[in-house]
Amino acid sequence: MTTDISPPDTTVPAAGVVVPEKPTLDGLEEKWIAEWASSDVYAFDRAAALAAPRDRTWSIDTPPPTASGSLHVGHVFSYTHTDFVARYRRMRGKHVYYPMGWDDNGLPTERRVQNYYGVRCDPSLHYDASFEPPDKPGKEQVPVSRRNFVELCMRLTEEDEAEYEKLWRRVGLSVDWSDVYRTISESSRATAQRMFLHNLARGEAYAQEAPTLWDVTFRTAVAQAELEDRERPGAYHRIGFSSREGVVYIETTRPELIPACVALVAHPDDERYQPLFGKTVRTPLFDVEVPVLAHRLAEPDKGSGIAMICTFGDLNDVTWWRELQLPTRPIVGWDGRILADPPPGVPARPYDELAGKTVFSAQQRIVELLRESGHLDGEPTPITHPVKFFEKGDRPLEIVTTRQWYIRNGGRDADLRDALIARGREIQWVPEHMRHRYENWVEGLNGDWLISRQRFFGVPFPVWYRLDDEGEPLYDDPILAPEETLPVDPSSDVPAGFTESQRGRPGGFMADPDVMDTWATSSLSPQVASGWDTDPELFAHVFPMDQRPQAHDIIRTWLFSTVVRSHFEFGSAPWSHATISGFVVDPDRKKMSKSKGNATTPIDVLERYGTDAVRWRAAGARPGADSPFDETQMKVGRRLAIKILNVGKFMLGLGASAALSADQVTEPIDRALLATLAGVVDEATAAFEAFNYTRALEVAESFFWSFCDDYVELVKSRAYRSDAAAQSAQATLAIALSVQLRLFAPVLPFVTEEVWSWWQAGSVHRAAWPVASELPSGGDPAIVTVAAESLAGVRKAKSDAKVSMRADVQTATIIAPAEQAPLVEAVRSDLTDSGRIAQLSVLEGSGPLTVQVVLAPAEE
């Protein structure tokens, strides 16, 4: 595609109409992106909005894309879906509040910064104001202070965000670019901290020392919503525990956890183990005495029916440990290695054989030891089984006891769970069935929401702890940052009544070391985007927001967590509508992956087919439905855009102009055409009201093609004339063009704006959405159908004879039902003109309309 936007040669077919000689899609994007920016077409008029009733505003809680990620065609589609709605609502006269945000805090950014600059964060280092990262990342990551690291995060995300903005402008998103937020910005941090303090004050947030799912690579806790299962090879090891009643065999995939064993458990009804309940057995190798207990969660038909409870191998262990009130014998450290010292009561030998090893190596060693000691019965049986992973991690999760912050989410409270499900029912889901995903998730929660992360680039908890005389933190009595001081960074800010020199000293204080999970801040996107912390007047007007667009994969995370925060703070749902997009998938129906290659890079596709064509294809993916990536479809959209250019030019050349009005439409076929169009307008409007942009486009497009192929063909010779009938055609063409450009404007913003600009003032995107009442009433749509059928009959005869459509017809006889014959008469002259019919007879007949044609002899 060329970028030549120099003004093309123009003709001036009618007053005020300026049409290029050779219309082209090339250069339209550059031209209109610049024009829209300079004329602020999409600016939100805050004063006017606030002065108007609430329902004149449409506010959108745009998903802030992860700034450090990479956008693919799927993102382009779903953001475009939102833009369809935004543009429609704007044309309906709404003040559309449509900000864009960037989700730039959190682990994805940290990872990108580490790789991009070749650095890693070492919080023990001091800030180096002159630090510059190496030009190219070296083999060894350079350790930098937390502040240096955060600065690099800020720098890189700013660069990334500028690129994103360019792409979104290219996609034609009608966001107000003067209103962009970042989840790491000062006001976002203040919002997140303030909201957290409110949660804390109301008892919705709390800290607890508890077993937590732990990623050993990132060395951070992770939340239930961030888990995923992956199939991993493993093996059942059949291992004997000795007891007075004889050897008891358990089967385990994690024999390295034997030193962490605190009990065996079987189902209370399992007769095999009845005699053992209440007795003890001794662990192999370590000879630690552990009880045999009964619990309903033990499954008799799994393994040998009796399981080893370790602290902690999996979430079942946590349940058993808690409900059976067992002691803790932790052996896995934060780094995923076996702790240097055995837990109390576990002998140093052979524990020292495992200490410091990775879980994997420890398993190998312990199997050797078990084999030598004879405790291993037979050989391990290889299996494949699902193992829990952090969705962004690549090593299995461990469970480690740590102190973490939580927000209640109903996972441990049935009343709250019910309240949150009720909130979900206040939201109108598009499509409706997506509500089930929400309810399914809420009903399956098994614990509160863990929001703290042991990371660096995020919103810190605005909390310090006093240190006692031993230098131990007094967690029960935290020092909270006063709200007027937010945002704070407790690792550099000092709480009132202390000095920096007291940091980390006995009798002094320490900062809470953690940051909030990215969902803990992005769950506040309505607050951040709407100015809860910065512009209360605006917030009061636009919140609860009207629309939350997002994809279905993050209902359990972003959508749910946003509902939780809104429920607690405002006692309401955060939005009235949740519009859920599907994915763009491979031809084989798999979710499109980023590694799929250049073909799906958005900018590449946009350049090859043009933005309007890509948007047209996006409109073909109904709300919530996955859609396969198929480039041949883009060509169809491109064809439509070109057709709009060409027919627009032609219609204006025929004399259509903005000066003509509906009362000049006198011919029956013209009135009929506009009556049909009125029906199309009604249908498209109803579809858009239901967020069904696919249907809205479909009806407009279907009308448009028959309009071009039938109506324009029928009337063009009449329109060339200069009598009242010609004027009727010209007025009809003008009205039809205006209405159709507006119908297409939300989906095809560039080409519609281009054609609009040839003969209308202002932007089509600020023009009013068409309504049936602006079209003359009383036309009979049946005339259009009858005319099209008649014309088709003539065309078929020419096509069958393999002659040009220009071939002359000697006689044509249309035999039509009694009620249709007069309709044919009403279009007689248009029919004879466009069909080149010398003599047309119209007869009444009984069957459906038929056309008999005698072609004129071919001229030499």
Add this chain to the structure above:
RNA sequence: GGGCGCGUAGCUCAGCGGUAGAGCGCUCGCCUUACAAGCGAGUGGUCGCAGGUUCGAACCCUGCCGCGCCCACCA
């Protein structure tokens, strides 16, 4: 194992109780003074399978089969 969605023309999908539809593809034509990046005419389907309800079922009900997504299970 539970939930949700989906199986209609070669492909992508509408239709969701009254004679099977669109676009793409394919075939055959046509330089027609807007567009050959176009126009015209065709081709193509026991609507996943089996029962049931109904005068009538692609559409409603039941049960299967297949595909996809989410969740659970992890001894």
